Amino acid sequence: MSDDSLPSPAGTRTAAVIPAAGRGVRLGPGAPKALRALGGTPMLIHAVRALAASRAVSLVVVVAPPDGAAEVRSLLDAHALPERTDFLVVPGGETRQESVRLGLDALPEGHDIVLVHDAARPLVPVDTVDAVIEAVRDGALAVVPALPLADTVKEVGAAPAPGAPEPVVATPERARLRAVQTPQGFDRQTLVRAHRTVTDEVTDDAGMVEKLGLGVVVVPGHEEAFKVTRPLDLVLAEAVLTRRRLNDGF
C-alpha cells in the first residue's frame, strides 16, 4: 500500500462506495463478475485495496449481490486489508443506480466526500483516486476521471429492418469527447440529493449531478483504470498484474 498518498486533513473525511452487485453477463457464464479471480485474488478485493490504498479514504462500503452479502463479508475477512480503513458490506439492488443508493444509505455521518467506484475497475492506481479526492476538496461538487478517445465515435439510428446496417446520424468531434472512468468523487450532500431527485436511468453517477444542473469536472484518468467487461479485458488485467509484479521485483 502506498504511504505517500494524499493524507486526510482534519475536518474532511472520505468514504468510498463500491457497487459490486452486477452479474457481469458480458463476461460469460460463472460467478458474479466482482467475485471472479484476477491473479488468484477476487476482482472485488483488488478494487477494495485500490481505494483503501488512499490514505484519505477512511471507510469503504461494498455493495454486494443481493443474496451474497455474507459471502462478500467473509471474503473481506479472508484477505489482508489496511487497518486504518473501516469496511461495511450491504446488499445491492436490481440496477447499478439502486445499488449505489443503498450504499449511500449505509454511510454513517461524518464523511463529507464520497467516491463511487466500480468493482469492475480493479486496477485503478492510487494517484488517480487521490487526484479525484483533491479536486473535490478544492471545491468541485462532482469529479470524474477520464481519458481522450482512441476511436472515432459515430451516433447511429435504428436499422430500417432487423439485421440491416444501422445508419450513421452524426460524428461528434473526437477531440471534445472523453471516456469516463471511476472512482467518481462527490460532495456527499450533492450526490445524496442527486440520488433522491433523479429517477432517469443513467450509466454513471456524475450524470445524475448533471441532471440537477450542477457542474461536473474532469481530471486525467489512467489507462489501467479500465473496466473489466468482456473476456479480453480479463487477459489485459492479468497482463497488467504480471507487469506490476515484475516491476515490484526490481
Ligand code: C5P
Ligand atoms: O454493468 P456495469 O459494468 O456497468 O456495472 C458497473 C458496476 O456496477 C459493477 O461493479 C457492477 O457490479 C455494479 N452493479 C451493481 N448493481 C447492479 C448492477 C451493476 O452494483 N444491479
